[in-house]
Amino acid sequence: MAAVKAPEFRGAHRLGCRLESFRRFLLAAVSLIVVSTSGAADEFRPWPTETAPELVLSQLDGPGIDLAALRGKPVIVHFFATWCAPCIEEMASLNALAAAGKGSPVILAVSVGEVDARVRNFFRDRPVAFPILLDRDRSAMRTWQVEGLPTSFVLDRDLRPALKTVEPLDWTSPSVAAALAALPSTPPKSNRGEKETPP
């Protein structure tokens, strides 16, 4: 897996052994999954960045959401648009993942560049069990360096970048479930005592 060796380890030494060990563990887990499974998770890949960008956005028909407040559970940040045909299919599978129960990651679906009314109409017919954030001016898309839709990011429970996919996924597939299950399940020491904040 030459592809997974390259940039994500560059500069990791600056962060000390603990982070490097974590990344090696995560990378090994993901590599194992990518090698041993076929289908959608073939498109899951490590997200080679040290810290996730900020994400503070208005919510469709709800209070604004700050990603930083969601520390404590893995988070999926999913950029989509209502006009994007693959996104529509993927939204249904994300909703199925959300409905799967307690262990599911927090899901933040970020609508890119659309007017609120259009997004509201879209979800009126296809309600989902997670918040819809509004990136009205595409600024979050730029900050997160999203080059096309759909694009999804997975952060671990300490909001560290873990996985990225630029392909539409079936989030209920066994291979995706395995990739999500491979995320660290133990809360980092530094965060003990922090309360989980549901979306």
Added chain:
Amino acid sequence: MISRRDMLKTGACAAAAVALPRPAGAQVAAFAPKPGAWRDFEVTARLELPANGKAQAWIPLPSMREDKWIKRGKSGWETNALSAEIVRDQKYGSELLHLVFKDGETAPRVEVRSGFSLRDRAEDLATKSVVPALGEADRKLYLEATELMPTDGIVRDTAEKAAAGKTSDLDRARAIYEWVVANTFRDAKTRGCGTGDVASMLRTGNLSGKCADLNALYVALVRSVGIPARDIYGIRVAPSKFGYKSLGTGSDVITKAQHCRAEIWLDGYGWVATDPADVRKVVLEEPPGNNTLDDPKVVAARQALFGAWEGNWLGYNAAHDLVLPGSNHKVGFLMYPQAEVAGALLDCLDPDTFKYMIKSTELTA
């Protein structure tokens, strides 16, 4: 799910289909726009906004300055707005009417009438002529990336593959046109004219959509190989005189008849008309529908729409990424009326809720 790999496979099949010979005896339909008499039109846009808070509206006005195929007339309006002014965008020269209604206005409304003249256009691509060079500022403007039309990465890679082996700008632009016609398709379910997120289309391999998708893709691909190009956003205003039901209006109500076309700049020819999206519209919609690429009506449209178009369409402007004056909202392009009530943009693709109606009248006999 459609992957990029599937798209490339589909593209190969489509390209193979194009190469098939036409059935013996197939007739070539007539679709041959040629510059001729000017036709005078008036388009009327009427907006009635909900009275749920402070309201503003923005209505595109004819802004193209291209005397070969469009002459602008006067625009006038009747409204109960507090203020109404024509605002000209400095970058692209696009013009719109900006209206601000007073707080508490119970029935914000406006009716805008725009006059203009149109005629067919067609370039003789067999012969170069003396055409003034495109100014440096315009060359730069019409080569640059926009928010939804990047010109690097997968866009440039795709364009270079489509134009491989071609050397002149004319041949490269034509090869990319043929690639777009062969590899994209019109999706009747796409709302409005589409969005034009070119990178997402190429990356996901979902090359479907409508004019704002397919012609934006063409423009981005052409720009990426160094040929100036622009998408012109407008609206169909009359039936096609060539009998193409899919390429004209069905009545004088044109509320949902928005359409954009593409132009490429070729030294020795000037701005050249193209419209690969309309070729795909003929494929999908021209009766009986779902036509093959070797259907005579498709063949005729495909041949004509690289170099010509019919003067039954009003081009408003070629602007991208416009911040609406007096608002923080930005639109990728300005082809529909826009309005904001209580700080929220209304859905311009939902004219019945918005609400607005657009009508066209031909003034010439």
